[in-house]
Amino acid sequence: MRFIKHLILKKQINVPDQLELVIYLLLQERVTQAIEVFEKIKIGERDDAQLQYDYLKAYLDFYQCGQRESREFKEARRISHQYLDYPVHHWRVLFTAIADQIQEIDEINNPVVAAQIVIDNFEDTEQQRRKKQVSTEPQLEIYLSESHITIDCLNTPVVTLSYYPIDLETLFSHNPFFFSATDSANLDNFSFVLPVLTEQLEITQPSTQHLIPITNANVLIEAAANGIKQYKTHFPSSQKHRVHLFENLGELKVTNESLPLPETYVKVYSKQRGGSGEVKFFKDGYTDMRGRFDYGQLSGTSIDNVEKFAVFIASEKWGSVVKECKPPHTLAKV
Numbered sequence: 001m002r003f004i005k006h007l008i009l010k011k012q013i014n015v016p017d018q019l020e021l022v023i024y025l026l027l028q029e030r031v032t033q034a035i036e037v038f039e040k041i042k043i044g045e046r047d048d049a050q051l052q053y054d055y056l057k058a059y060l061d062f063y064q065c066g067q068r069e070s071r072e073f074k075e076a077r078r079i080s081h082q083y084l085d086y087p088v089h090h091w092r093v094l095f096t097a098i099a100d101q102i103q104e105i106d107e108i109n110n111p112v113v114a115a116q117i118v119i120d121n122f123e124d125t126e127q128q129r130r131k132k133q134v135s136t137e138p139q140l141e142i143y144l145s146e147s148h149i150t151i152d153c154l155n156t157p158v159v160t161l162s163y164y165p166i167d168l169e170t171l172f173s174h175n176p177f178f179f180s181a182t183d184s185a186n187l188d189n190f191s192f193v194l195p196v197l198t199e200q201l202e203i204t205q206p207s208t209q210h211l212i213p214i215t216n217a218n219v220l221i222e223a224a225a226n227g228i229k230q231y232k233t234h235f236p237s238s239q240k241h242r243v244h245l246f247e248n249l250g251e252l253k254v255t256n257e258s259l260p261l262p263e264t265y266v267k268v269y270s271k272q273r274g275g276s277g278e279v280k281f282f283k284d285g286y287t288d289m290r291g292r293f294d295y296g297q298l299s300g301t302s303i304d305n306v307e308k309f310a311v312f313i314a315s316e317k318w319g320s321v322v323k324e325c326k327p328p329h330t331l332a333k334v
Contacts, residue, residue: 003020003021003024007021015041015042015043015047015049015053016048016049016052018037018038018040018041019038019041019049019052019053019056021037022034022037022038022041022056022060023056025037031063034060035060035063035064038056038057038060041053051083051091054079054082054083055079055091055094055095057075057079058075058076058079058080058095058098059076059098061073061074061075061076061079062076062101062289066262066289071105071106071109073102073105076098076102077099077102079095079098080095080096080098080099080102081099082095083095084096084099101290104290105289105290108258108259108260108290138154138155138156138225138226138228139152139153139154139155139156140152140153140154140156140159140223140225140226140228140230141153141230141242141243141244141245142221142223142230142232143232143241143242144221144232144234144319149161149221149232149234151201151203151223153203153225155226156203156225156226156228157202157203157225158200158201158202158203158225159200159201159203159223159224159225160198160199160200160201160223160224160225161197161198161199161200161201161221161222161223162195162197162198162221162222162224163195163196163197163198163219163220163221163222164195164196164219164220164221164222165196165219165220166219166220172310172312172322175279176269176279176310176312176322177269177271177279177308177310177324195222196219203225219234220232221234229324230245230323231321231322231323231324232321241254241255241256241261241264241315241318241319241321242254242255242256243313243321243323245323245325247325247326247328248328248329249296249328250294250295250296250297250327250328251292251293251294251295251296252266252292252293252295252311252313252323253287253290253291253292253293254287254291254293254313254315255291256318259291260287260289260290260291260292261287261291261315261318262286262287262288262289262290262291263286263287264286264287264291264293264313264314264315264318265284265285265286265313265314265315266284266285266286266287266293266295266311266312266313266314267281267284267311267312267314268281268282268283268284268295268309268310268311268312269281269282269309269310270282270303270306270307270308270309270310270327271306271307271308271309271310272305272306272307273305273306273307274305277307282295282298282301282306282309283295283298295309295311296309296327296328297328303327303328306327307326307327308324308325308326308327309324309325309326309327310322310323310324311323311324311325
């Protein structure tokens with residue numbers, strides 16, 4: 001409201017005012033209007049707001065290319081590389097993040113070409129350090145097709161699979177942390193108490209896929225290895241989709257046949273530390289153009305007292321899955 005009064009009282013609205021209006025519209029998720037306002041901005045060659053203008057132009061290029069179903073990002077590429085060696089650290093990190101996102105999308109569309117692109121700022125940003133952790137962290141994921149389950153794993157020599165008949169949506173609505181009972185010896189609180197089938201697999205090679213036949217029943221599948229537990233639901237009519245969980249980063253990525261799934265709904269609950277174990281709604285939203293969603297942090301909210309998260313990922317077309325995870329340590333210390 002104060003910003004609107006500020007604009008009303010001004011005789012002439014300048015470029016910084018227009019840029020600020022664009023930011024307000026973006027915060028309200030009024031992207032189309034933000035683009036319309038931005039395209040009307042006329043900026044001079046020596047305008048003091050040139051840097052901010054360029055950043056918003058690169059930022060909005062993601063939305064505009066998304067509307068055209070394009071992956072070129074010409075403006076974002078040009079502008080971000082122009083500022084990769086900018087002397088002010090804050091802005092250099094912001095433009096580097098844009099370049100990193102473009103490179104990540106390029107790796108999906110053309111891994112060979114993208115591998116030849118190296119962004120070197122002669123420094124490791126926090127985001128780049130977190131990326132390096134992903135390559136060394138043990139990984140365990142399960143993916144479904146209509147009649148088989150595929151297991152991808154890294155540094156997990158033995159994987160135990162347990163199958164539970166379940167109604168996922170109903171159970172999650174009743175208790176977001178219904179998986180927690182499987183972490184203890186007492187399974188009395190688990191809806192179906194015991195799995196209908198348990199299998200133990202020896203993994204001989206890292207990142208090796210195994211096709212395992214499963215029944216045609218609606219089941220919850222639990223995969224456990226090295227203290228990591230992942231869950232997936234299987235319905236005979238459901239299609240395959242994959243959720244990559246990067247627990248140390250507090251991020252997830254949803255894909256289908258290696259392609260990102262944007263606009264996939266994600267709902268997150270947190271469980272507090274201590275005897276009460278209070279369960280609270282944390283956040284919800286949709287995956288971005290890269291199929292990514294940041295579930296581990298919320299502006300203005302501390303996660304220091306969070307014991308773990310329950311994350312529900314749902315798509316009308318591709319099905320749903322629930323994952324439980326610990327809070328990201330790197331974010332909890334910020």
